Amino acid sequence: MAPRILLAPALALLLASPLAMSQDDPPAPAPQAHTLPAPDHAPMRHRMHRMHMERSPGSGAMSDLHALEHLYRKAGREKDLAGVYNEVLSKSQDPHLRTYAYHRLARLQAQPANVDQAIATLRKSLSENLANEAKVRADRERMRAQWQQSKMPAAR
Numbered sequence: 001m002a003p004r005i006l007l008a009p010a011l012a013l014l015l016a017s018p019l020a021m022s023q024d025d026p027p028a029p030a031p032q033a034h035t036l037p038a039p040d041h042a043p044m045r046h047r048m049h050r051m052h053m054e055r056s057p058g059s060g061a062m063s064d065l066h067a068l069e070h071l072y073r074k075a076g077r078e079k080d081l082a083g084v085y086n087e088v089l090s091k092s093q094d095p096h097l098r099t100y101a102y103h104r105l106a107r108l109q110a111q112p113a114n115v116d117q118a119i120a121t122l123r124k125s126l127s128e129n130l131a132n133e134a135k136v137r138a139d140r141e142r143m144r145a146q147w148q149q150s151k152m153p154a155a156r
Contacts, residue, residue: 062100095132
């Protein structure tokens, strides 16, 4: 029985020692307040443009075009940009990249007050996008019909 009598005070001392030590230690510093990131002050259209460029398949080319446009404008060679965008339109089949190029080209055309040419460019872009949308919709319907047909039990 003697070992049990000694075990209880030893256990009490062992349990009390962390409490005693924590009272001697200086208090822990208060947790730092979590600060929110600084707000993005870029206009919404710039943020949306960046988000679009990050997700789109032709985002690398769009990023290159954006950088090229910046450099051309900085050099005072805005008129050369129309050739760059027309080159993209002649080489690319990516609908997102083509729409981007059409919009930038129309914006350039509208700058010197040639609004009619800008309207014609945007109408061409709209026609392409509507045709692409109809094609995608038709492909989706065709795939859906094939899927439904494959799910039907075979006639015996």
